Amino acid sequence: MRPPFLAATVVFLAASAATAETPVLTVLTYDSFVSEWGPGPAVEKAFEETCGCDLRFVAAGDGAALLSRLKLEGAASEADVVLGLDTNLVAEATATGLFAPHGQPAAAALPVAWDDPLFLPYDWGWFAFVYDKTRLTAPPASFEALAASDVKIVIQDPRSSTPGLGLLMWVKAAYGDRAPEIWKGLADNIVTVTPGWSESYGLFLQGEADMVLSYTTSPAYHRIAEKDDSKDWAPFSEGHSLQVEVSGVLAASDQPDLARAFVAFTQTPGFQSVIPETNWMYPASETALPEGFETARPEKSLLMTADEARAARDGALAEWQAALAQ
Amino acid sequence: MVAAPLGAVAWSAGGLRLSPADLAALRFTLTQAVLSALVSVLLAVPVARALARRRFPGRGVLITLMGAPFLLPVIVAVLGLVAVFGRAGWLNGALALAGLPRVDVYGLQGVVLAHVFLNLPLATRMILQGWQAIPAERFRLAESLSFGPAQMARYLERPMLAEVVPGALATVFAVCLTSFAVALVLGGGPGATTLELAIYQAVRFEFDLGHAAGLALVQTALGGAAALAAWRMARAAGFGAGLQMAPALRGPAGWRRAADALAIALAAGFLLLPLGALLIRGLPGLLQLPDMVWLAAARSIAVALLSTAVTITAALILALAVARGGPRWLDLAAALPLATSGLVLGTGLFLIVQPVMAPTRLALPVTILVNALLALPFVFRLLLPEARALEAGYGRLAGSLGLSGAARLRLLTLPRLARPIGFAAGLAAALSMGDLGVIALFAAEQGATLPLVVQRLMGAYRTDAAAGASLLLVGLSFALFWAFDAGGRRAAA
Numbered sequence: 001m002r003p004p005f006l007a008a009t010v011v012f013l014a015a016s017a018a019t020a021e022t023p024v025l026t027v028l029t030y031d032s033f034v035s036e037w038g039p040g041p042a043v044e045k046a047f048e049e050t051c052g053c054d055l056r057f058v059a060a061g062d063g064a065a066l067l068s069r070l071k072l073e074g075a076a077s078e079a080d081v082v083l084g085l086d087t088n089l090v091a092e093a094t095a096t097g098l099f100a101p102h103g104q105p106a107a108a109a110l111p112v113a114w115d116d117p118l119f120l121p122y123d124w125g126w127f128a129f130v131y132d133k134t135r136l137t138a139p140p141a142s143f144e145a146l147a148a149s150d151v152k153i154v155i156q157d158p159r160s161s162t163p164g165l166g167l168l169m170w171v172k173a174a175y176g177d178r179a180p181e182i183w184k185g186l187a188d189n190i191v192t193v194t195p196g197w198s199e200s201y202g203l204f205l206q207g208e209a210d211m212v213l214s215y216t217t218s219p220a221y222h223r224i225a226e227k228d229d230s231k232d233w234a235p236f237s238e239g240h241s242l243q244v245e246v247s248g249v250l251a252a253s254d255q256p257d258l259a260r261a262f263v264a265f266t267q268t269p270g271f272q273s274v275i276p277e278t279n280w281m282y283p284a285s286e287t288a289l290p291e292g293f294e295t296a297r298p299e300k301s302l303l304m305t306a307d308e309a310r311a312a313r314d315g316a317l318a319e320w321q322a323a324l325a326q
Numbered sequence: 327m328v329a330a331p332l333g334a335v336a337w338s339a340g341g342l343r344l345s346p347a348d349l350a351a352l353r354f355t356l357t358q359a360v361l362s363a364l365v366s367v368l369l370a371v372p373v374a375r376a377l378a379r380r381r382f383p384g385r386g387v388l389i390t391l392m393g394a395p396f397l398l399p400v401i402v403a404v405l406g407l408v409a410v411f412g413r414a415g416w417l418n419g420a421l422a423l424a425g426l427p428r429v430d431v432y433g434l435q436g437v438v439l440a441h442v443f444l445n446l447p448l449a450t451r452m453i454l455q456g457w458q459a460i461p462a463e464r465f466r467l468a469e470s471l472s473f474g475p476a477q478m479a480r481y482l483e484r485p486m487l488a489e490v491v492p493g494a495l496a497t498v499f500a501v502c503l504t505s506f507a508v509a510l511v512l513g514g515g516p517g518a519t520t521l522e523l524a525i526y527q528a529v530r531f532e533f534d535l536g537h538a539a540g541l542a543l544v545q546t547a548l549g550g551a552a553a554l555a556a557w558r559m560a561r562a563a564g565f566g567a568g569l570q571m572a573p574a575l576r577g578p579a580g581w582r583r584a585a586d587a588l589a590i591a592l593a594a595g596f597l598l599l600p601l602g603a604l605l606i607r608g609l610p611g612l613l614q615l616p617d618m619v620w621l622a623a624a625r626s627i628a629v630a631l632l633s634t635a636v637t638i639t640a641a642l643i644l645a646l647a648v649a650r651g652g653p654r655w656l657d658l659a660a661a662l663p664l665a666t667s668g669l670v671l672g673t674g675l676f677l678i679v680q681p682v683m684a685p686t687r688l689a690l691p692v693t694i695l696v697n698a699l700l701a702l703p704f705v706f707r708l709l710l711p712e713a714r715a716l717e718a719g720y721g722r723l724a725g726s727l728g729l730s731g732a733a734r735l736r737l738l739t740l741p742r743l744a745r746p747i748g749f750a751a752g753l754a755a756a757l758s759m760g761d762l763g764v765i766a767l768f769a770a771e772q773g774a775t776l777p778l779v780v781q782r783l784m785g786a787y788r789t790d791a792a793a794g795a796s797l798l799l800v801g802l803s804f805a806l807f808w809a810f811d812a813g814g815r816r817a818a819a
Contacts, residue, residue, distance in 0.1 A: 020419075031778075036618050037786040064530045071533050072676060092533075152413070157510060159527040166349045187515070191413065192432045198784035198792075202405055202513075205789055207414035221787045280787070317531070321347065325517040 023256045025054045028079035030066060031059045032279075039271075039278040046270035047101040049284035053258055062196070063162040063245075065091055074098070074102065080253035081262050083122070087244045087303065088165050090119055102263045111301045112242065117321035119246035123281035126240040126298050127166045128233035129153060129211040130218045136210045139234035141199040143171065146211075147185030154191050154200040154209040158317055161196045162243070167213050169309055170241030172316040173302040179316065183323035190324070216240065217280045220293045232295075239300030245281065339527065348541065351524040354517070357504035359436060362441035366498045367491060369442065370449035373593045375483070376586035377450070378457035388590070389454070390808055392597050396447045398604075399777050400507045402785075406510075406600035407431070407440055408606065410714075415600070436510045436512035441505065442664040445498045454496070455708070455746065456490035457483075459715060475582065482716040493707055494554035500549040500703070504668065510608060521545045525669055535599060535673070539698070542670040550662055561793035611794025619779055619795050623802060626776040629694050630758040630806060636698035637754045638747060642713075646739070649713035650721070663699045671696060694773065697758035704757070705750040712746045741817070748814010752807035759803040776802070 034040040034057040044055045058079060060069045063086050070077060075098065085093050093099065099118040106115040110124055129146075131139050140146040144146065146153070156164030171179050191209045194200040204212035211234065219231040247266055249259040265271055272283040276293050283289075336426050343503045377389060411431040431439065438629060460482055468478055506522040513519075521541055528538035648656050675696070679688055716739065724730075724738055740747070759778060774782065775801050783792035 032785040033780055035779075035782040036616060037783075037788060068530050072673065073680060076680065122728055157516070157523070159523065159531050160510075190515060192511055192514045193516065195507055196785075198781065199401060199404075199507070199511055201540060201787070202784060202789060202792075203408060203412075206405070206408060208408060209414050218787075225787070234554065287615075321516045321519075324515045325350070325519070 002114075007010065013204075023255055024056060025038065025051070025053050025081070025255055025262060026056050026079045027057060027081045027083050028058050028060060028069065028077070028260065029068060029082070030062045030084040032062075033057070033084060034059045034099050037278065039274045040213060042274040042278065043271055046274075047262060047265055050265075050270075051261060053255075055262070063089055064160075064165070070098060071096060075252040077250060077252065078272075079250055079253065079301070080255050080259040081247055083245075083247040083251055083266070085119065085246055085248070086162055086166075087114075087242070087306060088162070088169055088313070089248070089311045090116065090246065091306040093248070094118055094306070098250055098252065100249045100253075100256070102247075102249050102260060104264055107267060109282070109284055109286050110132055110244065111297075112303050114244060114303070114304070116241060116246070119248045120263050120266065121244045121246050121284040122271065123275045123279055123284050124242055124244040125215040125217050125281040126242055126301065127163065127170055127213065128216040128218075128236070128240055128298070130231055130233050130293045131211045132203070132204075132216040132230055133232050134230050135207070139211065139232075141235065142237045143174065143182050143186070146189060147182060149189070151189060151193045152188075152209045153189050153211045153213065154203050155193055155213045156197055156200055157193050157195055158320065161194075163197050163213055165313075166241055166243050168306060168316050168320055170302065173304050174238035180319040180323050181319055187324055193324075215243070215280070216298065217276075217293070220276075221280050224290060235296070235298055239302045240258065240298040242303045243281075244284075244303050342719055345786075347519070348521075348524055351519045351521050353545065354509075355505075355520045355522075355545075357505060358437050358441070358505070358518075358520070361434075361438050361446070361501050362445065362502040363495045363499040364440060366442045366445040366449045367453075367494050369593070370494065371487065371491075372585070372589040373446075374450045374453035374457060377588045378456045378722070380583075380586050388594060389451075390811065391601075392594065393447045393451060393753075393807065394446065394601055394800065394804055395443050395597055396753075397760055397807060398444070399760040399796070400444070401511075402604065402780070402800065403444060403600070404440060404508055404511050404623075405607075405796075406604040407443055409603035409680075410600045411436075411439065416603070419682070432512055432514035434513070436514070437505070437509050437518060437549060440508045440512050441498075441502050443597065443600065444508070445501060446593065448501075449494045449498055450593070451749070452494045452708070453487070453490055455771075456486045456711070457817060459711065460486055489711070492556040493711075496552040497707055503545055503549055504666070506668075511641040514725055522669070529669060529673060538670055538673070542666070546662060546666050549666070553662075587793065601800075603729050604793075604800065608793040608797025608800075611790040611792070612797055613794070615791060615794050615798065618774075619798065621775070622774050622776045622779040623798060625690070625774075626759050627802065627806070629697065629775060630755045633694045633698040633701070633750050633758045634810075635693065637701045638751050639703050640698070641702055641709055641750065642739075642743075644702075644706055644746070645709040645713040646717075648710060649717040656739045663703055666700075668700075671699075688801070694758075698754070701754035705754050708746050708750045708753070709743065712743055716742050744814050744817035746814070748810050748812070749813070752810030755806040755810060756803040759799065759806060 014323075015321050029040075032038050040057055044057070047053075047055050060066050063084050066082060066084055067089050068092070070079075070082065072099070073079075077098075082093075082099075101117045102120050104120050106113075107121040110121060114121060136151065140149050140151055155167055158164040158168040171182055175182050192200075192203070194203065196213070200209075201214060203209060214233075216233045219233060222228040222231045247263050249256065249263055253259045267285045269287065272285050272287045275281055275283045276287075276290055377385070398406070408415060408431070411429070412418070413428070413431075415431075421428060430436075464482055468482060471477075473481070504522050505520055506526070509518050509520045511522060521544065525538050525541045525545075528534045528541060643802065644656055644659075675692055679692065720738055721744070724734055729738060780792050780795045780799060783789075783795055
């Protein structure tokens, strides 16, 4: 028994020595990215084929949780790349001073011009209210029409959810100083406010509300994955706010070249082609969309710059709280 | 254990100040917690009495099943409640058929409804244990003295309730203090902001850890104050020891029989209908669960068993120490984790662990530890009265026989406490199964527990699979609970 055992040990030791030489790239991202149904597994496979490295994901809640995690860890973070911040968090993230330039040209397929030396978009989508065509035949066509109607909606809390924050900034971008008035008008339409996207989407599917705050790409999931064409999104005449999701290289990374290579890789087909049907968002570079992914686009896109968003955020939240807290 | 993470958060940015919004959150938190505690315990008393003095087929199963809501992950429980009481729920469907106006579940009433749903089982079990702890000899004596229901209430039931009810009130109050998802989903809007949500805002929105720690301290202090008040108010009933014969409690006849039947039927309907809704929603998804769900389930069971072992050991040591007249602060220390903010606890542990090693490597050990810590107050509360009664009844005898150490544990403590230990272990295991709290902060790509997988499924549009996985989670929690509870009862019999 001894010789085979010894041989096995030698082989094992040699194998672990080989792994020890393989550089490890750690990517900090949000929870749904790494799940079996998210882009994580396919992205990991595609990148490891070319990089000669071991790609590891670390998940931390959602976009806002990522940023607070980074602030907790500071320069001691084991992460090399952060993937999943959105444009409402970019100014805050820049201010931490933890990020280094990525050195890539701006992403090609965004509906608005967006260029940032520290953060590179990898996907994007429009916020929209999604409804069930069999339950609601004439959806409202603007926030004002929604407020005047008796259509019931579920939304997310901006304090605990990134789409919730997106809606807050959407109303602010569309109405500016009139935002409190719009929120007061919406108060009787809101069935409830949930801590995250998944709870409100679940309530909507259970029939608790006529519309839910989600993305224009949500109906595509039902159409493609469930062969169910009953969901659609309501075009609003004010225009639709964009969510742009970005990645960035951490300055304290011990694998800076690999980290930059990964951020560059987010623009290539190996990454971009899995985005539509796993993250259910639009890819950030020119990529063919799967059939049935898109039926229409909003006519107008709204996006505050990172600095505008940061400046408007706290005031908008206070207005929201005051208008909705009876 | 509680103080260190809180301290770590406070240390990283000191200072305590409460804004008007915080005060509003404090007010709402107190209102809903007080209402929830009062309603839960008031309703639990008649249900527990009916269950204590009536015998009917299926009683044991009903008592076990009625405990299930307490074991549900909060968001799963909320979706079950909404299926019954929501705008498109069964209740409103029935009301519409009968031509009656709809009821609106979203608002303070919905928050209290959900908290009663989650905590009525716990309160009922605590009070029912009180009834069962009255030695059978007392009931026989009462019967031979021809006590009517009024005398029975005066000499046996009220002294027992005076001992048990304050603890039950304080426990439910403290559980509701940290309410987050329930208050938010059913509260209907930012008017229903609780302290825990204000803590979220401070950590995630303002990145103001000092503010978060201040709010967490207020929350923990409130829980501690409730525990202290309960301890001052509760008086020992002093029934003495019995031979642990089968209780000879015979229920009064007449209208009281109908009232008991009504109490049991209403409680069973209220608690079991939402569970039925979860069953109906979850069954189709159960058949198509991906493999990783089963892996996560196995991981969750391992975490639950380990944290149960830790909790029971710690709670037994604490309860025996307090029962033997140990320092009273132990009592308070065991109650503190109840009202501790999960987010702050996790953040604090993260700050402690991170300089030493990568937090993701410690995800499961930390989860085991935190789950054990969070279950400790319940387990301690359940064991303490029994440990006291044991000490009062047998302490001197054991002392005069020189029974101590392992022999005392084996011959006296474990056999006599088997029933509460079994129940408490079941509760701890199930609570640990359902808890999401800290793992989300630490989890890596692999190593997700079942509640985290449910959340990931819901976040990836997989609503059916999520419902199936939730059902699996409920089933497993319940099976663990049942196995420990039944094991304890068998060992006691």
